[in-house]
Every structure is written in structure tokens, then in C-alpha cells.
Amino acid sequence: MYKVSFKVSESAGNLLQELKSSGFVPLYYRKDKGVENYVALIRSNDLNEVKDAILDFAILAKRRGRGGGRDFATIYKVNDQIMGKAFGSTLGGLLGLKLAGIPGLVLGALGGLLAGEILDVNLGDSIVGVEQWPISLTD
Structure with missing residues (x-):
């Protein structure tokens, strides 16, 4: 890419x-x-x-x-990296779970995955x- x-x-x-x-x-x-x-x-x-x-x-x-x-x-x-995606989805999922339960876990993980992808593109x-x-x- x-x-x-x-x-x-x-x-x-x-x-x-x-x-x-x-x-x-x-x-x-x-x-x-x-x-x-x-x-x-x-x-x-x-x-x-x-x-x-x-x-x-x-x-x-x-x-x-x-x-x-x-x-x-x-x-x-x-360079296609997975560190940002993994870190973002984990952190987003944990914060979502803490704040809004299971729906927050799903939304937080998806948001963290998107943020991690943007981070990977900009830094890698x-x-x-x-x-x-x-x-x-x-x-």
C-alpha cells in the first residue's frame, strides 16, 4: 500500500x-x-x-x-503493521467495557481498530x- x-x-x-x-x-x-x-x-x-x-x-x-x-x-x-491495530482495539475494547458494558466493548474495539489503522499508516x-x-x- x-x-x-x-x-x-x-x-x-x-x-x-x-x-x-x-x-x-x-x-x-x-x-x-x-x-x-x-x-x-x-x-x-x-x-x-x-x-x-x-x-x-x-x-x-x-x-x-x-x-x-x-x-x-x-x-x-x-508498511503493513498490526501493532497499532492490536493496541487500539484492545485499549478501545477495555475502555468501552468499563464505560458501557458489552455494547461499549464492541464499539470501543471497532473504534480502536480504526484509530490503530490510522496510526499504523502515519507512523509506518x-x-x-x-x-x-x-x-x-x-x-
Whole structure:
């Protein structure tokens, strides 16, 4: 699995639908000084597929009048770990059991599992490379 961080010029609206159409699962986005930062996951183990999805996203962003620079997409390899999921679901389940009984145990374990997955994605990554905005899409 790969995590990609995009930097796109800011405009009205966001590109979350274009990100989903390109095969990415959006995690979050924020606006900062005229630049929109998107972070998304893609469930692929092939780096070439990831680069094709980045190109697809760039084409869709260009149709909406957006552009990027030399650091358009930063690619991270996410190592699949289970420590965060195990710790999160255990802690969430125990807290849920203490506070709300059996229904709290189930909901706490599911919430902890989700929190552990997010923790694993954010802490278990290593940078693979940086892609620039495709030259063929420049004005």
C-alpha cells in the first residue's frame, strides 16, 4: 500500500471527487497559503500503478483549472503493521467495557481498530520518491 501527499494550487472547491475517481482513498486535506494539500492512500503494491493514478489525478485536476509544481506528489510506502491495530482495539475494547458494558466493548474495539489503522499508516511509512507536475499538462 502507498500513501501519496499532493500539493495543488488553491481554487474554489476541492478535488476530493477527482481523487476518488483516480483510485485513491482520501485521508484528509487542508488549505495553506494558496496551496491545497491532499493525503490519500492507494491499495496497490505496484509503483507503476501508483504513478499512473497520480497522472490520472493530475489530468482531472487540470480540467478543473488546477496546477502543481516540482513537489506535486510525494509517495510513501506504507508498511503493513498490526501493532497499532492490536493496541487500539484492545485499549478501545477495555475502555468501552468499563464505560458501557458489552455494547461499549464492541464499539470501543471497532473504534480502536480504526484509530490503530490510522496510526499504523502515519507512523509506518517510508518515502519512495517525489513526482513533479507532468510537463505535458503545463500551459
